[in-house]
Amino acid sequence: MTTNTRLIELEDRLRKLDDACDYPAKERFLQWYGPELRDLRDTDATENPTQYKTFCCTHCGSTNVGRDAFAHWNPILGDDELLTVYDDTTCLDCDRECSTYERTLSVRELEALQK
DSSP states (O other): OOHHHHHHHHHHHHHHHHHTTOHHHHHHHHHHHHHHHHHHHHHHHHHSOOOOEEEEETTTOOSOEEEEEEEEEETTTTEEEEEEEEEEEEETTTTEEEOEEEEEOOHHHHHHHHO
16 A cells, blocks of 8 residues: 555545544544554655645634635736735635634545546
8 A cells, every 4th residue: 555545544534533523533543543644644745745725614614715805807907806815704614704724635635626
């Protein structure tokens, strides 16, 4: 089994425990597989130094968040031009204003985005 495949497998199992909110099982999983997972992530970061990040809603954990911005019409470009992005963030899944936290995308999420 390749390093990348093993990393995807472990992250997938960890995500399923997170989705099920099974925190005792997650703790046991991390006690058993934590060192291996950490080593695999370090190896993956070394082999793939670019870390892609996303922002998550603090209320529901969704990555489907949007930010307020100001744009105006540029007649030369014939398109809207983004001038400013504001701090206000809204979760499009739970339909609430929210704060966000940053997290690194897993290998599986990156592969899904590239398809």
